Amino acid sequence: MVRKLRTLGLGVWLILLCAADAPLDVGPALSILVNDRPVLQARDFLIHNNGVLYICVNELFPALGAKPDYSPDLTIFYLNFDKQRLAADLKTSKVALGSKSFKFAGGFWKDSRLYISEDFITGVYAEAAGLKISIDKPETVKNYQSAFRLPEKFKRDPVKVVVIDPGHGGESIGATSSEGWREKDLTLKLALKLRDRLKAVPGLQVYLTREVDKYMSLEERAEFANKLNADLFLSIHANACDEKSASGFETFFLSLNASDEDSRKLAIWENLELSGNQASHSKELAHGSLSELDVILGDMAQSEHLAESEVFAKIIQNNLALIMQNPNRGVKQAPFRVLMGANMPAALVEVGFLTNAKDRKNMLDEKHQDKIVSILANSILDFQELKARKLGMIRNNETGQTQAGPAAAPVNPKRAAQIR
Ligand SMILES: [Zn+2]
CATH class of the missing domain: 3.30.457.10 (Copper amine oxidase-like, N-terminal domain)
Incomplete structure (x- = not known):
């Protein structure tokens, strides 16, 4: 074994x-x-x-x-x-x-x-x-x-404060399934589990944008992380599609241009905080654009951190890809409003489709949820350790697992045992 x-x-x-x-x-x-x-x-x-x-x-x-x-x-x-x-x-x-x-x-x-x-x-x-x-x-x-490659220019702070954002809440229900499952409930459950996992890691502070079923605007979520001076931001979502066969997981970082048509629609869906199914919102999805947001990438807090956000998104997606059985939809870019104002590396993960029978069955299964949460926790710790190495807090030839880093390092080398 x-x-x-x-x-x-x-x-x-x-x-x-x-x-x-x-x-x-x-x-x-x-x-x-x-x-x-x-x-x-x-x-x-x-x-x-x-x-x-x-x-x-x-x-x-x-x-x-x-x-x-x-x-x-x-x-x-x-x-x-x-x-x-x-x-x-x-x-x-x-x-x-x-x-x-x-x-x-x-x-x-x-x-x-x-x-x-x-x-x-x-x-x-x-x-x-x-x-x-x-x-x-x-x-x-x-x-x-x-x-696992950080850009030459990166935020020179070790990762100490992480904000987890359970997508939607309150009147913003998010995706729904025919049996009445709601995205806002699933994302909260995953986020609470993720916080519990990471709580055991010394030196890491973890906050949730919401801990109960309440509404928060997309801007408030990024603002919450900024006020805490967070070092990393992860927004958790579940997908929906009228095409019931659509399934799989994908991780996003910010761009004003979407990678593809599906990503563009998804960003509009999330930005307008639409709920239910896509068919009932076909007009908004077809014509919605970012023009009403009147944004310039350079003005966004997130633009400073795009290269690091890409690394974080890749770590999440690659870690998920090694374990998940549903299709790997890749790392993508789209203009998500929740990411725009975040003044730290930030990613948004869509863990599966509530509208797909197999994805839904998995996502609602406690064991599968724990698996997703483990991967997200490890991805956050991978990113934290990557930065600690780059900052010289762990030497390159240290295994990060069998040897302890310097006492000052915020990274716990035995994390696997701790967050199991
Ligand atoms: Zn969502």
């Missing part, structure tokens, strides 16, 4: 700990190529949320023609190949080979297995052994890695 989980990578491993009922598969494999010829399908690897890929050395180096020599008690490991002996120091991330020395991203021990960074394999070792080594990665791995 543990071995299987590990093959999926660190982020997934954390999620699955929290969602043990999630369906498992053997996970993606990396194809290791030497001089363009595949020599190994590596399934035991981890991706840290600094985006660095680490591969277990056990099967790797024999396939690459080297004999590793190491022990969990030692911070130095050796590789013997072609009558050469290379020494890699896990503490300093430096390699000594004869009189030369090289740097690599890092390596660490986990469960008595040694993991080493991608650049060591394709760079340091390949060069020393005179080989061309490349790694062919499946899309899921590539997407997962690329999500």
